[in-house]
Amino acid sequence: MVDLALEGGTLVTPDGEVPMHLYIDGGRVAAVSRQRVSARRILDVSGLYILPGMVDAHVHFMDPGATEREDFISGSAAAATGGVTTVIEHTHAHPIYDAHDLHAKADHLRERSLVDFGLAAHVRADRLEAIPDVWAAGALYLKAFTCTTHGITGLLPPDLVQVFRTVAAAGGICLVHCEDEGITAAAERVLHEAGRADFGVIPLWRSREAEWVAVNTVALLARLSGARVVIAHASNAQTVDLAVRERQAGGAVWVESCPQYFYLREDEVLTLGPFRKFTPPARARTASDVDEMWARLRRGDIAYIATDHAPATRAQKEASDVWHVHFGLPGVETTLTMLLTAVNEGHLALSRLVQVTAEMPARLYGLFPRKGTLQVGADADVVLVDLTQERILHDQDVVSKAGWTPYAGRRVRGRVVATFVRGQQVAANGRPTGAPGWGQWVTRVSAAAPSR
Numbered sequence: 001m002v003d004l005a006l007e008g009g010t011l012v013t014p015d016g017e018v019p020m021h022l023y024i025d026g027g028r029v030a031a032v033s034r035q036r037v038s039a040r041r042i043l044d045v046s047g048l049y050i051l052p053g054m055v056d057a058h059v060h061f062m063d064p065g066a067t068e069r070e071d072f073i074s075g076s077a078a079a080a081t082g083g084v085t086t087v088i089e090h091t092h093a094h095p096i097y098d099a100h101d102l103h104a105k106a107d108h109l110r111e112r113s114l115v116d117f118g119l120a121a122h123v124r125a126d127r128l129e130a131i132p133d134v135w136a137a138g139a140l141y142l143k144a145f146t147c148t149t150h151g152i153t154g155l156l157p158p159d160l161v162q163v164f165r166t167v168a169a170a171g172g173i174c175l176v177h178c179e180d181e182g183i184t185a186a187a188e189r190v191l192h193e194a195g196r197a198d199f200g201v202i203p204l205w206r207s208r209e210a211e212w213v214a215v216n217t218v219a220l221l222a223r224l225s226g227a228r229v230v231i232a233h234a235s236n237a238q239t240v241d242l243a244v245r246e247r248q249a250g251g252a253v254w255v256e257s258c259p260q261y262f263y264l265r266e267d268e269v270l271t272l273g274p275f276r277k278f279t280p281p282a283r284a285r286t287a288s289d290v291d292e293m294w295a296r297l298r299r300g301d302i303a304y305i306a307t308d309h310a311p312a313t314r315a316q317k318e319a320s321d322v323w324h325v326h327f328g329l330p331g332v333e334t335t336l337t338m339l340l341t342a343v344n345e346g347h348l349a350l351s352r353l354v355q356v357t358a359e360m361p362a363r364l365y366g367l368f369p370r371k372g373t374l375q376v377g378a379d380a381d382v383v384l385v386d387l388t389q390e391r392i393l394h395d396q397d398v399v400s401k402a403g404w405t406p407y408a409g410r411r412v413r414g415r416v417v418a419t420f421v422r423g424q425q426v427a428a429n430g431r432p433t434g435a436p437g438w439g440q441w442v443t444r445v446s447a448a449a450p451s452r
Contacts, residue, residue, distance in 0.1 A: 005039035008046035027422035053085025053381035058306035065093030082333030085381035113439030125159035138443035223251030307331035311402035340414025366444030
């Protein structure tokens with residue numbers, strides 16, 4: 001007799017959708033069957049879709065650090081309500097550089113997360129020797145910047161190639177924030193000299209050209225060095241294409257993107273100011289721009305979707321000028337909702353949604369098949385979805401400390417109605433139901449991410 005039965009639902013895998021019962025025992029998937037299995041507890045999930053929990057590979061919960069913006073308790077609760085069962089987190093204000101830092105942070109978080117969590121490390125050009133040790137200690141990726149951002153020093157090409165060679169030798173994988181330092185710095189200087197203080201400076205300061213030049217360099221150096229590299233938060237189709245070109249030439253290069261690059265428009269910064277200050281900023285100017293991004297997601301040029309959840313409260317967003325107010329958006333509790341809406345709108349198949357939110361990030365960062373799938377033996381990280389529920393998103397419903405969402409006022413269709421982490425229900429109907437401390441630190445279970 002197993003612990004829990006989810007009966008009557010439709011199981012979604014990367015191969016399609018099939019009516020199937022799911023059985024959980026000891027926190028793992030015990031059976032996936034058309035035949036009923038005896039269970040201590042039975043939930044009738046008729047009419048619902050059964051999905052593997054989202055693996056959000058890019059969040060910032062600021063813990064330890066600027067916890068007035070977010071901490072792991074609030075951030076992981078927001079994740080649970082949004083159907084995220086595993087996060088990979090890194091905090092710029094308190095970065096991990098070596099194995100000691102990694103273990104200290106994992107210890108700090110031991111009783112602070114509602115969902116399972118992996119940790120990423122940052123890299124510095126003057127601490128290359130720390131890379132093999134922090135990777136071996138369990139960091140899921142190494143985060144690098146090509147421009148100085150969030151207090152983290154950017155890497156110029158000579159340093160970047162050394163980092164890539166070191167990471168490649170260690171068997172690691174890099175997630176790289178791509179904006180060219182020279183272009184962003186020059187634009188900032190010119191805009192300051194012109195006396196610009198309006199929020200319209202953001203797409204000029206953090207320009208398309210800055211992103212394209214950096215992606216072009218990073219993807220080329222990845223191929224030349226043999227490193228496995230993911231381009232973080234690609235904001236437009238041309239950025240994706242630059243990375244794909246090097247991948248087709250033999251580089252181990254993948255692309256991450258985020259919902260803001262499918263749903264938000266560049267000109268919104270003119271009216272919404274600090275609430276559209278994130279980087280790279282929204283690029284979409286026309287419906288065609290958005291359509292091109294959906295096309296690249298459908299055909300696999302974009303490997304996975306993450307949130308880049310980097311919240312600040314409304315008061316914090318309004319507390320300073322364009323140059324000093326925090327970058328970032330909240331997103332961990334709305335991303336799956338926005339993608340379910342995309343399924344209903346015909347932009348994305350539900351099977352592809354499972355690939356880009358669960359399977360592919362789990363594979364890339366070494367968590368598959370423990371995470372990212374509902375095959376027998378996997379952790380029972382389950383999301384129950386009602387594709388028919390419609391609602392309007394409101395700031396007052398936000399669980400994150402941010403207390404607002406960039407999608408407020410939007411009508412969405414498709415809702416996470418329950419979230420389970422290792423068989424334990426942690427959220428239902430937009431509210432957390434579990435307690436901090438259930439979430440566990442997770443490290444790689446597979447020897448390496450895909451080579452290509």
